[in-house]
Amino acid sequence: MQKPILLSPPHLGDDELKFVHEAFAANWIAPVGPHVDAFEAEFCERVGCGHAAAVSSGTAALHLALRLVGIEAGDEVLCSTLTFIATANPITYLGAKPVFVDSDRHSWNMDPHLLQEALEARARQGKLPKAVVLVHLYGQSADIEPILKACETYDIPLVEDAAEALGATYQGRSPGTWGRVGIYSFNGNKIITTSGGGMLVSDDSELVAKARFLATQARDPAPHYQHSEVGYNYRLSNVLAGIGRGQLRVLSDRIAARRRNFEIYHQALSTIPGIEFMPEAAYGTATRWLTCLTIDPTAFGKDREEVRLALAEQQIEARPAWKPLHLQPVFADCDCVGGAVSEDIFKRGLCLPSGSSMTDDDLQRVIEAIVAVHRR
Ligand SMILES: *Cc1c(COP(=O)(O)O)cnc(C)c1O
Numbered sequence: 001m002q003k004p005i006l007l008s009p010p011h012l013g014d015d016e017l018k019f020v021h022e023a024f025a026a027n028w029i030a031p032v033g034p035h036v037d038a039f040e041a042e043f044c045e046r047v048g049c050g051h052a053a054a055v056s057s058g059t060a061a062l063h064l065a066l067r068l069v070g071i072e073a074g075d076e077v078l079c080s081t082l083t084f085i086a087t088a089n090p091i092t093y094l095g096a097k098p099v100f101v102d103s104d105r106h107s108w109n110m111d112p113h114l115l116q117e118a119l120e121a122r123a124r125q126g127k128l129p130k131a132v133v134l135v136h137l138y139g140q141s142a143d144i145e146p147i148l149k150a151c152e153t154y155d156i157p158l159v160e161d162a163a164e165a166l167g168a169t170y171q172g173r174s175p176g177t178w179g180r181v182g183i184y185s186f187n188g189n190k191i192i193t194t195s196g197g198g199m200l201v202s203d204d205s206e207l208v209a210k211a212r213f214l215a216t217q218a219r220d221p222a223p224h225y226q227h228s229e230v231g232y233n234y235r236l237s238n239v240l241a242g243i244g245r246g247q248l249r250v251l252s253d254r255i256a257a258r259r260r261n262f263e264i265y266h267q268a269l270s271t272i273p274g275i276e277f278m279p280e281a282a283y284g285t286a287t288r289w290l291t292c293l294t295i296d297p298t299a300f301g302k303d304r305e306e307v308r309l310a311l312a313e314q315q316i317e318a319r320p321a322w323k324p325l326h327l328q329p330v331f332a333d334c335d336c337v338g339g340a341v342s343e344d345i346f347k348r349g350l351c352l353p354s355g356s357s358m359t360d361d362d363l364q365r366v367i368e369a370i371v372a373v374h375r376r
Contacts, residue, residue: 004315005366008189008290011254011357016246023239031056032216033238039245040199046248047166047174049182049201051208054236054244055215058163058185058198062133063090064211064234065181065200069131069157071096076127078118080110080135080142080161081324082342086185087135087161088325099129100326102338107281108292108345109142110134111338116150118337123154131157134179136165137322138278138351139191139258139289141175148178157181163198166191167255170284176201186240191254191289191356192247194240255287257356261363262288265352268367269293272374274300292321294348302373304350310373316366321349 023035040052055061071077073095079088081100091098101118104111115132122128132151136142144160151158162168162176163185169175176182181204186197200211213219218231236244262277269275274296280286297303302310304320311318323346326336353366 002315002365005317005353005358005362006355007317007319007351007353009355009357010188010193010195011355013246013250013253015249016243019242019245020239023242028238031235031237033241035238035241035245036236039236039241039248042245042248043199044201046251047177047184047201049174049177050203051205052199052201053208053211053215054241055198055200055211055234056236057196058161058183058187059086059090060215060232060234061183061185061198061200062087062159062161063093063232064214065159065183066090066094066096066131066133067214068207068210069159069180071130075130077131077133078115078129078337079133079325080137081326081336081339082108082322082345083135083137083161083325084163084322085325085328085330086163087133088331091133096130098133098325098331098334100324100331100334100336100339102336103341103345104143105341106279107140107142108278109137109140110147111341112143112146112150114338115147119150119154119156128154129156131159133159133161135161136168136175138292139165139168139287140278140281141165141168141170141284141286143281143283144170144175144178151179159183163187163190164289165287167251167287168285172284175284177203180204181207186244186247191258191287192244192251194236194244194247197236197240197244254356257358258288258291258354261354261358262291264360264363265291265293265367269370272300272371274298288354290351290354292349292351294345295350296348300374302376304348307370307373308350311366311369314365314369316369317353319351321345321351
């Protein structure tokens with residue numbers, strides 16, 4: 001049996017275990033602790049934001065973010081449709097309702113024109129949403145500036161889901177740091193991982209302090225246990241923050257490795273009829289967290305699923321692009337502004353193995369398998 005090639009497995013560096021040992025030696029096996037403080041400070045420095053709160057997952061960070069911008073039961077929140085379900089679940093946790101917005105073709109992220117039109121239409125009807133959740137997909141920033149401008153026009157907070165885009169740039173700055181609040185994820189398949197974890201960032205120190213408060217069961221400053229609000233148990237463990245500190249030190253290497261994977265795939269496959277890679281928008285640099293492409297079955301001779309299954313037969317893990325959230329059964333009663341672009345990307349899109357520890361042999365195995373399906 002051949003060695004499995006996974007989509008995006010964890011890739012540890014040299015320092016993670018040292019930091020974990022430190023946590024053990026000091027008996028800081030708790031949520032909060034010196035690694036958590038240091039991880040937050042080092043993360044702020046890396047992405048260029050004012051303040052950060054380390055939490056147990058990206059989903060937890062989004063839940064806090066939405067609560068902190070004031071989302072309540074019955075509110076509407078505009079949200080990218082082409083994304084992982086974790087982007088929209090926290091909207092539902094708060095009893096609010098997502099309204100989805102389609103992607104554009106050149107970034108695969110939220111189409112700024114559609115958002116602008118949707119906000120204009122809703123302003124005329126007097127029912128503006130309470131927030132916009134903007135996703136930066138597959139390591140590429142959305143076109144933030146026009147989206148931020150549209151939000152500012154109507155005084156709507158922008159929440160950025162940069163779970164997949166740590167290390168990317170937009171006009172030289174990190175996606176996730178432009179809106180009122182942003183979040184990142186350190187789940188096992190992300191560009192860096194703490195096995196599970198997330199970060200909430202904002203330039204508003206009060207907002208981040210409130211996030212920490214809510215993430216630790218909203219405990220009032222009293223010697224006894226007193227609570228005036230409902231909170232959550234969402235803080236990151238000091239042990240996992242130690243892993244995060246080590247991972248942050250190799251982030252630039254991980255980006256370089258993933259971009260290199262993309263270059264090798266692109267060089268070998270882009271001339272095959274029917275294959276088109278996810279474009280890199282001119283306004284920034286993508287990390288190529290995942291190398292994604294679309295397959296036109298007429299030109300290529302096989303469809304996306306045939307290619308995916310042929311790869312699976314050879315122990316190569318590839319995945320379809322995200323199924324748009326407006327097509328998810330759980331959101332069947334939610335509206336979508338547009339939808340054709342994300343539906344097409346879902347129908348034809350495939351994410352190739354993209355781990356930063358892939359060898360040249362691994363990459364060649366994937367390439368040869370795809371070429372073989374095309375010839376078959
Ligand atoms: C991974 C991911 C999340 C959630 O992060 P977790 O840490 O797994 O909770 C949210 N949004 C997107 C787009 C993601 O890819």
